[in-house]
Amino acid sequence: xxxxxxxxxxxxxxxxxxxxxxxxxxxxxxxxxxxxxxxxxxxxxxxxxxxxxxxxxxxxxxxxxxxxxxxxxxxxxxxxxxxxxxxxxxxxxxxxxxxxxxxxxxxxxxxxxxxxxxxxxxxxxxxxxxxxxxxxxxxxxxxxxxxxxxxxxxxxxxxxxxxxxxxxxxxxxxxxxxxxxxxxxxxxxxxxxxxxxxxxxxxxxxxxxxxxxxxxxxxxxxxxxxxxxxxxxxxxxxxxxxxxxxxxxxxxxxxxxxxxxxxxxxxxxxxxxxxxxxxxxxxxxxxxxxxxxxxxxxxxxxxxxxxxxxxxxxxxxxxxxxxxxxxxxxx
Amino acid sequence: xxxxxxxxxxxxxxxxxxxxxxxxxxxxxxxxxxxxxxxxxxxxxxxxxxxxxxxxxxxxxxxxxxxxxxxxxxxxxxxxxxxxxxxxxxxxxxxxxxxxxxxxxxxxxxxxxxxxxxxxxxxxxxxxxxxxxxxxxxxxxxxxxxxxxxxxxxxxxxxxxxxxxxx
Numbered sequence: 001x002x003x004x005x006x007x008x009x010x011x012x013x014x015x016x017x018x019x020x021x022x023x024x025x026x027x028x029x030x031x032x033x034x035x036x037x038x039x040x041x042x043x044x045x046x047x048x049x050x051x052x053x054x055x056x057x058x059x060x061x062x063x064x065x066x067x068x069x070x071x072x073x074x075x076x077x078x079x080x081x082x083x084x085x086x087x088x089x090x091x092x093x094x095x096x097x098x099x100x101x102x103x104x105x106x107x108x109x110x111x112x113x114x115x116x117x118x119x120x121x122x123x124x125x126x127x128x129x130x131x132x133x134x135x136x137x138x139x140x141x142x143x144x145x146x147x148x149x150x151x152x153x154x155x156x157x158x159x160x161x162x163x164x165x166x167x168x169x170x171x172x173x174x175x176x177x178x179x180x181x182x183x184x185x186x187x188x189x190x191x192x193x194x195x196x197x198x199x200x201x202x203x204x205x206x207x208x209x210x211x212x213x214x215x216x217x218x219x220x221x222x223x224x225x226x227x228x229x230x231x232x233x234x235x236x237x238x239x240x241x242x243x244x245x246x247x248x249x250x251x252x253x254x255x256x257x258x259x260x261x262x263x264x265x266x267x268x269x270x271x272x273x274x275x276x277x278x279x280x281x282x283x284x285x286x287x288x289x290x291x292x293x294x295x296x297x298x299x300x301x302x303x304x305x306x307x308x309x310x311x312x313x314x315x316x317x318x319x320x321x322x323x324x325x326x327x328x329x330x331x
Numbered sequence: 332x333x334x335x336x337x338x339x340x341x342x343x344x345x346x347x348x349x350x351x352x353x354x355x356x357x358x359x360x361x362x363x364x365x366x367x368x369x370x371x372x373x374x375x376x377x378x379x380x381x382x383x384x385x386x387x388x389x390x391x392x393x394x395x396x397x398x399x400x401x402x403x404x405x406x407x408x409x410x411x412x413x414x415x416x417x418x419x420x421x422x423x424x425x426x427x428x429x430x431x432x433x434x435x436x437x438x439x440x441x442x443x444x445x446x447x448x449x450x451x452x453x454x455x456x457x458x459x460x461x462x463x464x465x466x467x468x469x470x471x472x473x474x475x476x477x478x479x480x481x482x483x484x485x486x487x488x489x490x491x492x493x494x495x496x497x498x
Contacts, residue, residue, distance in 0.1 A: 075358075075362070105381070106381065106459065106460070106461070107381050107382055107385050107460075107461065110382070110385035110386070110389065111385060113385075113389055113393075114385045114388035114389045114392075114393065115388075116393075117388065117389055117392065117393025117394070117397075118365075118369070118388060118392055118393060120393070120397065121365060121397075121400075124397070124400060125358075125362075128358060128404065136404075140401070140404060143397055143400070143401065144401075147394065147397055150393070150394075167382075167461055
C-alpha cells in the first residue's frame with residue numbers, strides 16, 4: 001500500500017514538473033522566435049511577460065467548448081484525449097537520473113515507439129471526425145508523415161539498441177557511459193542526424209509541420225477544435241517534444257552521465273547530480289526545436305516524403321550496418 | 332486479483348471482436364479493432380512476453396491498422412455501407428461459423444501446455460525475453476524468417492511496378 005502511495009507521489013511530481021516545463025516552453029518559444037524576428041515577444045503579463053503561460057491557460061480554460069454539428073461527436077471529443085494519454089504515458093519509462101524512474105521496463109524503448117504509434121490515431125481521428133476538408137487533409141498528412149518517419153526513427157534507434165545490447169533505457173545509458181567516448185552521438189553520427197530529423201517530423205514540428213500548415217490547411221486537424229480540447233492537443237505536442245528530447249538525451253547524448261574523459265580532466269564535475277546534466281541536454285534539444293522553427297521554412301509534402309523514404313531510411317540502414325560491423329570488430 | 336484482471340481482458344476481447352464485426356461504419360470497426368489489439372497486447376503481458384506485446388502494438392496497431400484506416404478514408408467510408416453485409420446472408424454466416432469452428436479445433440488440438448526445446452521459464456528469465464525470442468527466430472527458424480522476408484518483398488516490388496509512372 002505504502003509503495004503504491006510513493007509511486008503515486010512520484011508520478012504526480014514528474015507530471016507536474018513536465019507540465020510546468022511545457023507551459024514555460026511555450027513562453028520560451030514565443031520569446032525566442034520574437035527575438036529571432038527582431039520583436040520583443042510577450043511583454044504585457046508580469047515582468048517580461050513571465051506570467052503569460054498562466055494567463056493563456058486561464059483564458060483557454062474558460063472558453064466555450066464547441067463541437068461542430070456535423071462532427072462525429074464521441075470520436076471528436078475523445079481524439080485529443082487519445083493523443084494526450086498516449087504521449088504522457090511515455091513519461092513513465094524515462095529514467096531522469098540513475099535512480100529516478102517510474103517504471104523500469106526492460107522494453108522501455110519499444111514502449112515509447114509503441115505509444116507514439118498509437119497516439120497518431122488521435123490526430124487521424126480528430127481530422128476525420130471534424131467532418132471538414134481541412135481537418136481531414138491535415139489528419140491524413142499527419143498519418144502518412146508519422147508512418148514514414150517512424151521507420152527512420154526506429155532504424156536510427158536500432159543502431160543504439162545494437163550497440164548497447166539492451167532495450168532498457170537505463171541499460172542503454174550505462175552501456176554508453178562505459179564506452180570510450182561516453183556518448184553514442186559520435187560513433188553513430190549518421191544515426192544521430194537521422195534521429196533528430198525524424199524526431200522533428202514525428203512531433204509535427206517545423207519544418208515538417210505540414211499537418212497544420214496555416215497557408216494551406218488553416219490549422220489542419222486542429223481547425224474545428226476550440227478551448228480546452230485545442231489546449232490538450234497543444235499540450236500533447238509539447239509533451240511529445242519533450243519525450244523526443246528525453247529520448248535523444250538518453251540514447252545519443254549519454255543521459256544523466258557525462259563522458260569519462262571529461263571527468264578525468266575535471267574530477268569535480270562528478271559531484272554534480274545527474275539530473276542537471278540530463279536537464280541541460282534536454283533543454284539544448286528543445287532549444288534546437290525552437291531555433292529550427294524560427295529559422296527554416298516549411299517543406300512541401302512530396303519533399304517531406306521523399307526525404308523520409310529516399311534519404312533517411314537508407315541512411316538509417318547504412319548506420320545500422322556500420323554499427324553492426326563496429327560491434328563485431330570490437331568483440 | 333490478477334485472475335480477475337485476466338478474466339476481464341479475455342471476456343472483453345470477445346465482446347470487442349463482436350463489436351468490431353458488427354459495426355456499420357468502417358471507421359468505428361477499425362477503432363474497435365484498435366482496442367482489440369491493445370487488449371491482445373495486455374494478454375501477451377500476462378504471458379510475460381513483453382517484447383511480443385510491444386511488437387503487437389507497434390506492428391498491428393501502429394502500422395497495419397493505420398493502413399486500413401487510410402484505405403477506408405480513400406475509398407470513402409460512407410459509400411461502403413449501402414450493400415447487404417456478409418453477416419446478413421446465410422452463406423456468410425455459415426462460412427464464418429465453419430471457419431471459427433475449424434480454428435477452434437485446430438487450436439485446441441495443437442496447443443500443448445509443455446515447453447519445446449530449451450526454452451523453459453527459468454531459461455527465459457535468465458537470458459531475458461527479447462534475447463530468447465531473437466535467438467529462437469534467427470537460429471531455429473532462420474529459413475522461415477528469410478522466406479517471410481522474400482514473401483514481403485514480392486508485394487513491395489509489385490506495388491512499385493503498379494505505382495510507377497511511365498516517363
